[in-house]
Amino acid sequence: MSSGYIAQQIVNGLILGSMYALVAIGFSMIYGIIRLINFAHGEIVMIGAFTTLGLLQYLGLPFPLVALAVLIVGAVVGILIEKGAFRPMRGAPQVTGFIASLGVSIMLQNLGILFLTAQPRNFSFPDYLQRVIQVGPVSFRSIDAVIMSIALILMGALLFLVHRTKLGMAMRATAENIDVARLMGININRTIMATFAMGSALAGIAGLMWGGKFGQIDPLLGFVPGLKSFVAAVIGGVGSIPGAILGGYILGLAEVLFVGLLPPIYSAFRDAFVFSTLILILLILPNGILGKGMEERV
Amino acid sequence: MKAKWQTVFLSIVLAAVLAAPAMGADTIKLGALYNLTGGMSSIDAPALNGAKLQAKLINEAGGLLGKKLEVIGIDTKTDQKAAATGAKKALAMGVVAGLGYGDTTFVMAAAPLFQKKGIPFVTSGATHPMLPKWVGNCMFMVPFGDDDQSFAIAEYTFNKLGAKKVAVWTDNSMDFTKALSKFFKQRFTELGGTVVLEDFFMMGDKDFSAQIARLKNAKPKADAVFISAIPNEAGLTVKQIREAGLTLPIVSGDGFDTELVTTVPGPKLANDVYFSTHTYREDNRPEVVAFIKAYEKEYKRPPENAFAALGFDAVGLIADAIKRAKSTEKNALRKALAATKGFKAVTGEITYSRPSGVPMKGVSIISVKNGKYKVEEVWFPKK
Numbered sequence: 094m095s096s097g098y099i100a101q102q103i104v105n106g107l108i109l110g111s112m113y114a115l116v117a118i119g120f121s122m123i124y125g126i127i128r129l130i131n132f133a134h135g136e137i138v139m140i141g142a143f144t145t146l147g148l149l150q151y152l153g154l155p156f157p158l159v160a161l162a163v164l165i166v167g168a169v170v171g172i173l174i175e176k177g178a179f180r181p182m183r184g185a186p187q188v189t190g191f192i193a194s195l196g197v198s199i200m201l202q203n204l205g206i207l208f209l210t211a212q213p214r215n216f217s218f219p220d221y222l223q224r225v226i227q228v229g230p231v232s233f234r235s236i237d238a239v240i241m242s243i244a245l246i247l248m249g250a251l252l253f254l255v256h257r258t259k260l261g262m263a264m265r266a267t268a269e270n271i272d273v274a275r276l277m278g279i280n281i282n283r284t285i286m287a288t289f290a291m292g293s294a295l296a297g298i299a300g301l302m303w304g305g306k307f308g309q310i311d312p313l314l315g316f317v318p319g320l321k322s323f324v325a326a327v328i329g330g331v332g333s334i335p336g337a338i339l340g341g342y343i344l345g346l347a348e349v350l351f352v353g354l355l356p357p358i359y360s361a362f363r364d365a366f367v368f369s370t371l372i373l374i375l376l377i378l379p380n381g382i383l384g385k386g387m388e389e390r391v
Numbered sequence: 392m393k394a395k396w397q398t399v400f401l402s403i404v405l406a407a408v409l410a411a412p413a414m415g416a417d418t419i420k421l422g423a424l425y426n427l428t429g430g431m432s433s434i435d436a437p438a439l440n441g442a443k444l445q446a447k448l449i450n451e452a453g454g455l456l457g458k459k460l461e462v463i464g465i466d467t468k469t470d471q472k473a474a475a476t477g478a479k480k481a482l483a484m485g486v487v488a489g490l491g492y493g494d495t496t497f498v499m500a501a502a503p504l505f506q507k508k509g510i511p512f513v514t515s516g517a518t519h520p521m522l523p524k525w526v527g528n529c530m531f532m533v534p535f536g537d538d539d540q541s542f543a544i545a546e547y548t549f550n551k552l553g554a555k556k557v558a559v560w561t562d563n564s565m566d567f568t569k570a571l572s573k574f575f576k577q578r579f580t581e582l583g584g585t586v587v588l589e590d591f592f593m594m595g596d597k598d599f600s601a602q603i604a605r606l607k608n609a610k611p612k613a614d615a616v617f618i619s620a621i622p623n624e625a626g627l628t629v630k631q632i633r634e635a636g637l638t639l640p641i642v643s644g645d646g647f648d649t650e651l652v653t654t655v656p657g658p659k660l661a662n663d664v665y666f667s668t669h670t671y672r673e674d675n676r677p678e679v680v681a682f683i684k685a686y687e688k689e690y691k692r693p694p695e696n697a698f699a700a701l702g703f704d705a706v707g708l709i710a711d712a713i714k715r716a717k718s719t720e721k722n723a724l725r726k727a728l729a730a731t732k733g734f735k736a737v738t739g740e741i742t743y744s745r746p747s748g749v750p751m752k753g754v755s756i757i758s759v760k761n762g763k764y765k766v767e768e769v770w771f772p773k774k
Binding site for chain 1: 564588597600605627657
């Protein structure tokens, strides 16, 4: 096993991890602020992917504009889901919100099948995003570089927003204690809406990346990233943004390295290994790697 | 007043129910079991369309034995229990034969129930070569067996592509894909080739980067890679292998017989791909041309895939046997089916001469070069 081979596998893992991290952030933010396990989060990935397909392939808009539009569509869908499905249940037991999110998820999948058919569709990016770049023994595509950079830029921007702006302060305060935050004059509804908007915008962009990377999308594609980002968020410490990012990269690397370094006969069982890792990490660190105690979360 | 309405309504329903068998008595019924919803629907729905089209054409030409042919479609929802229930339902309706399915698992749920009653069951698309042995003398296959399609592509890879060392990727989640790989390795090593690397994945996997890195680093280097996959992973694997800069030929079986092989990677990357499949795609025999024309006329779109043609052939095969038997009595029909010789099906000639019960049927080798499909050769089994 050469060092070039291992380097290639690490790069593969980081690219996959970027996508998981982007989805996991939103998942973790939403949980952090209203303690909601949002299973509909993966469906926003699907909506992002189909929006990209429509704008890029059918309308032929330039790529940067499409990326911006996907961010906005993701945010809007997030806001609509929050307003329509979760706001009326605010204050209800956690399990109510959880079931509602499952309902939203299944509804969005079926709407997708109804209007877009369940057949997978091909998805192609402009040529300049498809070029193969060779660095020493490692090869990747320009789209992979774009995925990594967009992911890092957006994650940086989000961390800045949460830790350095007034809105971020309001979000952290609401996550800490929703009732006290309200008493301090924070507009809870607006803050929660902003959280949904930001988290969903990132999930939408992850959908764009998903389509660009794999070249094939279908209305059920959100299920797997939704589940994996849940795992990533839990590994990193649910509620913590840096934790979600870390969890996403750990998951991406673990998945690829399990396949890449173990004998091929185990390749088909990558998900079994991934979930075993999850259990192992939770046995050692019940709150995840960067998670704090049950009471204080950011 | 209300009660009176109910009585009237009930008596109408009752009359309709009682009259139904009487009205249906002058038709020859075929029970078509297909998964019209769920995971298999993209394969099974076109097959039922093909079957119904064949019945319509036969009826327009005057029917069979002076009666109309009726194909009763039953949706079994990609569920094995529903397949068994569907089979019982069809048998209760008094069908003279059953047909259906593009996958072995579902045939095994339904066909044994037909066997028990001694009524023939014809599978339009399931390709496991052991099916007739497992089920019994009432089981008939329209398609070739998986062994034949694997042998065909193995011989092509070794002799025509000149590959002596191959890597084999297998979808570990299905009997079909595992069987395909097994037969490929068997014939390829018999010919003197070697398998230098075996790798696996699971249906639904999207990212193959780890397997590709291993393929790149295989020592000794592979001359070609055999990918045993169903349509969902066909385009994904080709795209990702080519994007990683690997140019070795990619070979496969009829799981690659899908538009996704060219549309997902795009014409530039969909290159040097070869697969064995039913003799139908890019074929210009009169049966194929007529079928495509009739299908387009009936459904306003071209046939989705080879399974549409296979469904068409399944009904054609049964109708041919009924004609020769001059009867729909189950034993006469079974004997006539078993004696089928040189039946000109859309997907190639069908003859049941082997003890295994699998038809001797040609297998097309199709190449994909710069996004274009071409029939390279038609392979015939030697025995």
